[in-house]
Amino acid sequence: MSTVSKGRFGIHGGQYMPETLMNAVIELEEAYNHYKDDPEFNRELTELFNEYAGRPSRLYFAKRMTEDLGGAKIYLKREDLNHTGAHKINNVLGQALLAKKMGKTRLIAETGAGQHGVATATAAALLDMECVVFMGEEDTRRQALNVYKMRLLGSKVVPVTTGTATLKDAVSEAMREWTSRIADTHYCLGSVMGPHPFPTIVRDFQSVISREIKQQLLEKEGRLPDAVLACVGGGSNAIGAFYHFIQDPSVRLIGCEAAGRGVDTFETAATIATGRLGIFHGMKSYFCQDEYGQIAPVYSISAGLDYPGIGPEHAWLHDIGRAQYVPITDEQAVDAFEYMSRLEGIIPAIESAHAVAYARELAPTMERDQIIVINISGRGDKDCAAIARYRGEELAE
Amino acid sequence: MSRIQEAFAAGKAFIPFITCGDPDLETTAAAVRAMARAGASLIELGIPFSDPTAEGPVIQAANVRSLSAGTTTDKIFDLVQDLRRDVTIPMVFMTYANVVFSYGMDRFLSRAAEVGMDGLILPDVPFEEKEEFAPACREHGLELISLIAPTSEGRIASIAAAAEGFVYCVSSLGVTGVRSVITTDIGAMVALVRKANPTIPCAVGFGISTPEQAKKMAGLSDGAIVGSAIVKLMAQYGREAVPHVEAYVRSMVEAVKS
Numbered sequence: 182m183s184t185v186s187k188g189r190f191g192i193h194g195g196q197y198m199p200e201t202l203m204n205a206v207i208e209l210e211e212a213y214n215h216y217k218d219d220p221e222f223n224r225e226l227t228e229l230f231n232e233y234a235g236r237p238s239r240l241y242f243a244k245r246m247t248e249d250l251g252g253a254k255i256y257l258k259r260e261d262l263n264h265t266g267a268h269k270i271n272n273v274l275g276q277a278l279l280a281k282k283m284g285k286t287r288l289i290a291e292t293g294a295g296q297h298g299v300a301t302a303t304a305a306a307l308l309d310m311e312c313v314v315f316m317g318e319e320d321t322r323r324q325a326l327n328v329y330k331m332r333l334l335g336s337k338v339v340p341v342t343t344g345t346a347t348l349k350d351a352v353s354e355a356m357r358e359w360t361s362r363i364a365d366t367h368y369c370l371g372s373v374m375g376p377h378p379f380p381t382i383v384r385d386f387q388s389v390i391s392r393e394i395k396q397q398l399l400e401k402e403g404r405l406p407d408a409v410l411a412c413v414g415g416g417s418n419a420i421g422a423f424y425h426f427i428q429d430p431s432v433r434l435i436g437c438e439a440a441g442r443g444v445d446t447f448e449t450a451a452t453i454a455t456g457r458l459g460i461f462h463g464m465k466s467y468f469c470q471d472e473y474g475q476i477a478p479v480y481s482i483s484a485g486l487d488y489p490g491i492g493p494e495h496a497w498l499h500d501i502g503r504a505q506y507v508p509i510t511d512e513q514a515v516d517a518f519e520y521m522s523r524l525e526g527i528i529p530a531i532e533s534a535h536a537v538a539y540a541r542e543l544a545p546t547m548e549r550d551q552i553i554v555i556n557i558s559g560r561g562d563k564d565c566a567a568i569a570r571y572r573g574e575e576l577a578e
Numbered sequence: 579m580s581r582i583q584e585a586f587a588a589g590k591a592f593i594p595f596i597t598c599g600d601p602d603l604e605t606t607a608a609a610v611r612a613m614a615r616a617g618a619s620l621i622e623l624g625i626p627f628s629d630p631t632a633e634g635p636v637i638q639a640a641n642v643r644s645l646s647a648g649t650t651t652d653k654i655f656d657l658v659q660d661l662r663r664d665v666t667i668p669m670v671f672m673t674y675a676n677v678v679f680s681y682g683m684d685r686f687l688s689r690a691a692e693v694g695m696d697g698l699i700l701p702d703v704p705f706e707e708k709e710e711f712a713p714a715c716r717e718h719g720l721e722l723i724s725l726i727a728p729t730s731e732g733r734i735a736s737i738a739a740a741a742e743g744f745v746y747c748v749s750s751l752g753v754t755g756v757r758s759v760i761t762t763d764i765g766a767m768v769a770l771v772r773k774a775n776p777t778i779p780c781a782v783g784f785g786i787s788t789p790e791q792a793k794k795m796a797g798l799s800d801g802a803i804v805g806s807a808i809v810k811l812m813a814q815y816g817r818e819a820v821p822h823v824e825a826y827v828r829s830m831v832e833a834v835k836s
Contacts, residue, residue, distance in 0.1 A: 186710075187706065196704065196707060197675050197703060198704055199631070199702060199727070200705070200725045200726060200727045200730060200733075200737075201727035201728070201748060201752075202729075203705070203706070203727075204729045204730065204731065204733065205729070343635075343638055353631045357631060357632075357634075357752070357753045360751060360753055361752030361753065362751070363729060363751065459679060459680050460674075460675040460679050460702070461629065461676050462629075463702075468676070470676070470680060472680075473652075474627075474651075474676040474677045474678075474680025476628045476629050476676070
């Protein structure tokens, strides 16, 4: 591969964007390089993380799950306890603060489950910025409560009706909107995807998760974990949970993809399991696509994992064998959603339940003195109606 | 001189765009022949993509109609092969990076050259990523067309210096689609291109729909590109669109050449 462009993770990444946006991404990269090591910027961001978002999030020993599974000790990284209920706020506070420093007055964002949209709307309210969130029409129905929250927070929500009317179409529409209005607008991308520098910026802001896990586990157990598990759509919570362990070869890094109704069906969103190399949404990476490169209409019960690609750094970690990616079906995820609720009194997001599901398989195969950390990337309140429906029960408000 | 540059050497160019397979490939073939008859200088053939992020609603809908009708890259190569029995004006593909990459770059480019294409426009491949595609295009004798935008500013000189075929000057911010007014200082953009590369032709696209706009934009540059306005006719008249497209292209050609 002769490619030498910026923002590469192995062969993945790059900047496959319309010329109209190139100066915007270059300006963003320059601003980020300036502020990322700026003590004042970092002081402000740390204060927002701690005082506003409620960091550090807890690393909780799941005693009952550990006993029930009868193998490795299980710790839960409680990103669900962050303000707005998910890890998304880490990235959003960082990007919104950066955008403000760049003189931008308006944020736009895509959202799938609505967690990134709510987080962006929250940061916009806090920092007194205008905010428009693009959300697939299908997802506005699946996640009506989050649509209301975004409006309550002062944002405009634009339902996207093109394509499959889900997350990928929301990303496409946000990119189109950014092309038409650049001067005052920052595109607050929600995952470790898109053109450089987004995969790096989002990863850096999310890496607070693994920095805390490492420190908290050293305090509690005096050692590193044996495995870190996280769900993967675009992959922001996973890269955040993996990042500070990449150089520690004894720590297995496991990303749990949404297999939907199974990787042998067309109703799946498991990119590593079923995708192949391609170029889309600004990056080279793995994508679910047909033989002519048309992007596949993917499916998962989880709106947040319902995306046909994966961030370029994950694609690279897969290529070099540093991280492993496993497909988890809707059924396994729903079982895990119910399992963790009953055993630990913690209702995980259906996205995070994909990681819980794999922990249930992995833990019994490990020794009792080994340690698994599961990143509970979000809380599951938003999913209760959908899971009830999956089990044949209609909830009335 | 390449066939593309010969087309520009013949005077101000009018460049229509059409999405292949909208509503079907037979209609595309008839429309391309009609546009050539009407005096088009060069034709852009769109290969549909599932997620065309640089397109406005009109061309997005054409992509959906075409893919739903079962259009594939292979069928489009066959279409071009058939067109080349009698259509002699230059033709370039306009599509997205993944359509080329996923087909296999060499396989795609050798097939494109073999059926008689002259060049390729990839709106999601900017200057920074061009080197992944440009050497292979050159090897197969296809010209990879570069785009400049109202936001390009300091980038125009390097883009123009390395440009082949012609420079596609994007008239406005945003995606493709009809606009009532174009406010960008096109003359200034074209001057920057010519300063960096005096021999490269420069054609303006995005937002042009009326003969008046086309005449004005071609006056400021070397030609006008029109997509959405033609695709709108295809959407409105479907299989009956060919005479409407031919009449429209004829009026635009007259405006540009006058």
